[in-house]
Amino acid sequence: MNTSATQKMDIQKVESSRIGQVDFDNLTFGSTFSDHMFECDYKDGAWQNPTIRPYGNLSISPGAKVFHYGQAVFEGMKAYKDDQGKIWLFRPEENFERINKSSKRMAIPEFPHDLFFEALTTLVKMDKEWVKSGLGNSLYIRPFVMATQVGVSASPSTDYKFMILTAPAQAYYTGDVKVIVADHYSRSANGGVGAAKAAGNYGAQFYPTNLAREKGFQQVIWTDDSEHKYLEEAGTMNVFFRINDTLLTAPVSDRILDGVTRKSVIDLAKHNNIDVDVRPVLVSELVEAAKNGSLKEIFGAGTAAVISPVSAFSHKDVVYELTKPEDSFSTRFKKELMDIQHNIGEDPYGWRFEVL
Known part of the structure; x- marks a missing residue:
């Protein structure tokens, strides 16, 4: 080159x-x-x-x-x-x-x-x-x-x-966010550019996100392009789901960005002996967990917001409210990440890079 x-x-x-x-x-x-x-x-x-x-x-x-x-x-x-x-x-x-x-x-x-x-x-x-x-x-x-x-x-x-x-x-989002699970629009497709931070990926999200905001929601949890059965990303962030005490997130693919904060959250969870399951996550699985009480948390992870907890999600016009547990994973991970970033806590991973 x-x-x-x-x-x-x-x-x-x-x-x-x-x-x-x-x-x-x-x-x-x-x-x-x-x-x-x-x-x-x-x-x-x-x-x-x-x-x-x-x-x-x-x-x-x-x-x-x-x-x-x-x-x-x-x-x-x-x-x-x-x-x-x-x-x-x-x-x-x-x-x-x-x-x-x-x-x-x-x-x-x-x-x-x-x-x-x-x-x-x-x-x-x-x-x-x-x-x-x-x-x-x-x-x-x-x-x-x-x-x-x-x-x-x-x-x-x-x-x-x-x-x-x-x-x-300063902080990108203040407070928790409410999201809609997409059942029509898609962020990306197999073989496309979803895994790239291409400018057009984000421009294409604005219209369905505006529709969500008209209904009182701040972001969209995107689903797969063919059947809208699988959960993928949340707005401009990777997304995690806590069912009981297991943390679930979708694997990276042509459709899903390999987020730096996503990688870091997975490493933090493992370091804290939290079970992490990286696999396709069904929309039906999320809805059932919300109904039976095993869904404890949803949160987005990205550079701008760091960790953004979700207080409610909507699917097929049904709203499911979430109450943040006392042992919140999102609160723990955000603190641990920010302590590393601001040189307040130890960095056992070698993530900090000194500029000056």
């Missing part, structure tokens, strides 16, 4: 920071960006001109292929600052591997490992004051790639732009 890993990065600093204009106590997730951003272009078969510059608008042709054929993938990561002022990432190698896996599925050239980490750590160090300490605070990191070749022929682009944006963040 031709790379620009040996090229010198061009660093352009802001004349004055915008940080003083930001109310960090009232952030809307993903809408306030820090001072700098990274960009790198793929042209003539190589990644070139790696640059960190002040955050700002791009100039791009309306004929760029990203607008016409959706060749775009992204990742979601976070940086955390502990009470001593050190900054940490959480399992960044997983995000690097997944964005290249997503890129490959979308016929986008893979990005070089060394350049990815140089760009990522340099950017976070430059905007270190935007990373606030305290549980729940973080710097959300959004690497993404898009097709920039001009032309509307239905073929893969020859040119791409790789970027990293960062945004200060």
Whole structure:
């Protein structure tokens, strides 16, 4: 692979920071960006001109292929600052591997490992004051790639732009969520791009999610595309079900994203001697467990929300309420994850990555 890993990065600093204009106590997730951003272009078969510059608008042709054929993938990561002022990432190698896996599925050239980490750590160090300490605070990191070749022929682009944006963040969801189990719309299909973080996956979810919100629910638990018999993901998160004291979750596949938080929850559960059953989970099984009282918890797991408990689900217009147990798995896992991320607790797994 031709790379620009040996090229010198061009660093352009802001004349004055915008940080003083930001109310960090009232952030809307993903809408306030820090001072700098990274960009790198793929042209003539190589990644070139790696640059960190002040955050700002791009100039791009309306004929760029990203607008016409959706060749775009992204990742979601976070940086955390502990009470001593050190900054940490959480399992960044997983995000690097997944964005290249997503890129490959979308016929986008893979990005070089060394350049990815140089760009990522340099950017976070430059905007270190935007990373606030305290549980729940973080710097959300959004690497993404898009097709920039001009032309509307239905073929893969020859040119791409790789970027990293960062945004200060607080908790993504506050409180528990109510969900609808899908019985018509699907997130993805066998042989499709459900396992990739392709931009179009998420755009296609908005309409059925809006329908759910009109009925008073915040998210959708997606089901398989053919029979809607199997439970797959919850909104933009992987989903777990606790039946009695066993934790169930669907296996990854063409349709289901291999979530970093999902992997971490499974490892935490095993470390806590909790039975984990990774297998296809039937909708009928969930409904029966809700009826007989063996369904103790449902929760989503993802980078933005970390752990998001579900207080009720609806299927075929029947609503099943859940009461969080005193020995809640979701509460335990969220605390253990956040303690690791914020360098409060021990990290026996080697998940923390020190930036500064």
